[in-house]
Amino acid sequence: MRRVVLAPKSICEYEGLIGEEAVGEIRALAAPLRGARLLHVNATAYGDGVAELLPSLVGLKCGLGLEVEWHVLTGNASFTELTRKLHNGLQGMEVDLDPSDRALYLSTLEGNLEVFSRDWDYVVAHGPQPVGLLELLDGRRTGHWLWRCHVDTSTPGAAAVDFLAPYTGHFDLSVVSMPGYTTPNLHTCRTEIVLPSIDPLTPKNQALSPSLARQILGTRFGLDPERPIISQISHFDPWKDQLGVIDVYREVKRRVPNVQLALVGNLADDDPQGIEYHAMTLDHVAGDPGIHVFSTLDRLSRDELTHALEINAFQSGSDVVIQKSTREGFGLVVTEAMWKRAAVVAGRVGGIVEQIEDGVHGYLVSSVEECAECVVVLLEKPELRREMGGRARERVRERFITPRHLADYLRILRSL
Numbered sequence: 001m002r003r004v005v006l007a008p009k010s011i012c013e014y015e016g017l018i019g020e021e022a023v024g025e026i027r028a029l030a031a032p033l034r035g036a037r038l039l040h041v042n043a044t045a046y047g048d049g050v051a052e053l054l055p056s057l058v059g060l061k062c063g064l065g066l067e068v069e070w071h072v073l074t075g076n077a078s079f080t081e082l083t084r085k086l087h088n089g090l091q092g093m094e095v096d097l098d099p100s101d102r103a104l105y106l107s108t109l110e111g112n113l114e115v116f117s118r119d120w121d122y123v124v125a126h127g128p129q130p131v132g133l134l135e136l137l138d139g140r141r142t143g144h145w146l147w148r149c150h151v152d153t154s155t156p157g158a159a160a161v162d163f164l165a166p167y168t169g170h171f172d173l174s175v176v177s178m179p180g181y182t183t184p185n186l187h188t189c190r191t192e193i194v195l196p197s198i199d200p201l202t203p204k205n206q207a208l209s210p211s212l213a214r215q216i217l218g219t220r221f222g223l224d225p226e227r228p229i230i231s232q233i234s235h236f237d238p239w240k241d242q243l244g245v246i247d248v249y250r251e252v253k254r255r256v257p258n259v260q261l262a263l264v265g266n267l268a269d270d271d272p273q274g275i276e277y278h279a280m281t282l283d284h285v286a287g288d289p290g291i292h293v294f295s296t297l298d299r300l301s302r303d304e305l306t307h308a309l310e311i312n313a314f315q316s317g318s319d320v321v322i323q324k325s326t327r328e329g330f331g332l333v334v335t336e337a338m339w340k341r342a343a344v345v346a347g348r349v350g351g352i353v354e355q356i357e358d359g360v361h362g363y364l365v366s367s368v369e370e371c372a373e374c375v376v377v378l379l380e381k382p383e384l385r386r387e388m389g390g391r392a393r394e395r396v397r398e399r400f401i402t403p404r405h406l407a408d409y410l411r412i413l414r415s416l
Contacts, residue, residue, distance in 0.1 A: 001112045
């Protein structure tokens with residue numbers, strides 16, 4: 001495994017957002033855990049929702065006196081492809097998994113056991129990738145083990161459940177994002193619900209004026225800041241339905257002829273499914289000059305800070321932000337856009353419905369036609385966009401920022 005080294009963060013940095021009393025409550029929650037050794041394990045340090053969450057949570061726990069480390073699994077491209085299949089399978093796709101896949105999975109994890117040469121009081125395994133570690137430790141297990149499942153497992157595929165169930169049953173606790181995500185045979189231990197969060201103090205989520213954001217979209221990405229801009233920011237993935245977003249754009253264009261669409265997302269060299277879906281997206285564009293597709297293999301920066309500022313610009317500078325997911329564990333890109341007072345139109349799926357009350361903080365939709373109609377309404381009514389955006393930001397401040405997430409984790413650790 002590779003350790004991700006982070007500096008401690010002070011909870012006092014958030015006092016202006018949550019108040020002095022809440023800061024004191026978090027300090028009190030953490031006090032009995034001072035000196036506890038906590039290990040987080042996941043698959044990557046960059047590019048997905050877990051990698052977005054952990055820097056702030058780990059840094060704050062360290063700042064509160066816990067001994068926390070974050071380690072990332074090492075594995076080859078075949079392991080990455082296998083865990084992508086497991087991810088899709090957990091979200092309901094029927095995938096093919098055979099004994100050679102299990103052998104690859106376990107042999108890869110065998111090569112990642114060195115971090116367990118020391119004892120841990122708590123281990124949090126994020127996603128399907130590290131779930132098998134506990135099985136391999138056999139009698140060397142120490143501390144309490146938590147499986148943090150970040151995806152929508154309300155209707156998982158049978159193959160993925162059969163693959164992972166022998167391992168998940170050994171955990172002390174399973175943590176999911178929504179009540180409906182608990183599944184017999186997969187979440188067999190005690191289960192807790194923890195809503196994910198964004199850190200409002202990171203560069204991606206700090207204030208960026210719409211005028212400056214649109215200037216960046218014009219100079220850096222070639223969009224016309226004088227014309228309406230709709231965007232979707234997400235991985236290139238069938239679950240994110242970029243093809244459907246293009247269909248929405250075409251419906252909107254019939255009534256708002258000068259509209260522009262930006263499809264923005266991370267894309268890795270070792271993600272064959274993402275590369276394939278990106279190619280399908282480009283084919284679906286069919287040469288329309290009003291559609292702009294940006295990825296980390298193209299115009300979108302791979303430098304972490306620059307990338308964060310670019311995403312901030314798209315979310316802050318778009319007239320409407322779409323997230324037309326067909327399955328979504330939680331949807332932190334929705335949370336980010338809401339925090340920036342964006343007018344959001346999103347799929348009525350998964351954790352998105354926990355974030356948006358339809359017609360209050362944004363719109364929830366279930367079809368191309370419904371999505372297009374809501375986008376047009378928002379483009380034609382700037383005052384409605386501002387009102388919804390204001391309510392959306394307050395919704396996030398109250399429910400979906402890091403300090404609340406941290407407090408939930410501290411309560412769970414204390415309960416074990």
